[in-house]
Amino acid sequence: MRDQEKDTETKLYFQTLDDKTECVGVYTDGKLYFDSIPEGLSKTWRHSGIVQHSPAEYAWIYAQGKNLLEICPPNLIDELKANQAKFRAYLKSFRIAKINLRELCFFDLVPDDFLLEFCDTKNKITKHVFETFERPPNYQHLSDVHRLLHKIKFNDLDIDLKDCRNILVNTQDRNRVKSIVSGPTFIDYNLFGTATGRLTTFSHSLPILTMKKQLRQIIKPKNDWLLSLDYNGAEIRTVLALSSEPQPDLDIHLWNAKNVFGGFVERNEAKEKFFAWLYNPESTIIENELYDREKLLKEYYIDGKISTPFGRTIEVEERKALNYLIQSTTADIVLDRAVKLDEFLDDKRSFISHIVHDEIVIDLHNEDKNLVPLIKNIFENNNLGRFRCNLNAGKNYYDLKDLNL
Secondary structure (H helix, E strand, C coil), X not given: CHHHHHHHHHHHECEECCCCCCCCEEXXXXXXXXXXXXXXXXXXXXXXXXXXXXXXXXXXXXXXXXXXXXXXXXXXXXXXXXXXXXXXXXXXXXXXXXCCCCCCCHHHCCCHHHHHHHHHHHHHHHHHXXXXXXXXXXXXXXXXXXXXXXXXXXCCCEECCCCCHHHHCCHHHHHHHHHXXXXXXXXXXXXXXXXXXXXXXXXXXXXXXXXXXXXXXXEEXXXXXXXXXXXXCHHHHHHHHHCCCCCCCCCHHHHHHHHCCCCCCCHHHHHHHHHHHHHCXXXXXXXXXXECHHHHHHHHEECCEEECCCCCXXXXXXXXXXXXXXXXXXXXXXXXXXXXXXXXXXXXCCEEEEEECCEEEEEECHXXXXXHHHHHHHHHEECCEECCEEEEEECCCCCCEECCC
């Protein structure tokens, strides 16, 4: 009976042979399967496109983004290093031969013996993680985001220099554009790139998070429009939400200028003063019960760690604690809304193009234009309340115009 249970448990673990949806290949229980996936598989290293609607759990999330070598048990290190050396050798040969792995299935290019060896090692490491690491309290949130970011990775952006002559006059900008055009056209986000959960991108990705704003005009929609949603004063609204204060249904900076600074400052000065207070723990620019630093730290900062409403626990020194709390919570609000929007658009022609800090950009098809009010509503109504948002659209990612619904 025990041997039967062990055999069943072994068959739960699997590895995909490629991470593209169209490349169907799976390793489990010492065998390779192509074209069809065996039933009952539930534990693997990372998400792949071929298990898009599978209830699989991911060891990579249990390990909080650590790589295979970082969490490999000592008895498997030599085995893993040998397999990784072969893997790197294959990748090098593909680069030399100018083979684009985004267009071909990896398992069609390497021997089955290698796939069996490497996947068996990954399976053993995966099993080790599930047996020795605790399930993170925010696992489901991270898993949902992990799946979404994988989907975004395989939606290449439309990079087009048409009508962009103005940015090609400046030598520095021209060189930057040339670098972008000759580089990858996909965005590969790093879910664990920061302590707070704010996204970063890997070095082999299009640098969407650091791209100069004017250069964004080379990014065009694959459908008809780029629709941008971002919160009006996201971090300020997060502070109000965590303080259980109501959300003003107007521009938050104008509201602060009047209600916090007594109407003696203009909008931009109110904005500057708030962030000077938020990022400087010694600042007394704001002394108002609406924004009470001590109250927030008392509730969310205990024993040198902040605990966010999204289940993150982050060790941080006290002077940075409020900043981490607000930045982390805001990042997770946006990521949670991105997941919900992706679910809403699942059977539509429109899709999420990319995420930049507290902004979600949707590649919108004309036939979905009537859904914009619903999209806005999903984005605004998050787990902490209703955050007013800015809605803009355009034919490229730079020239976006306000949509007043």
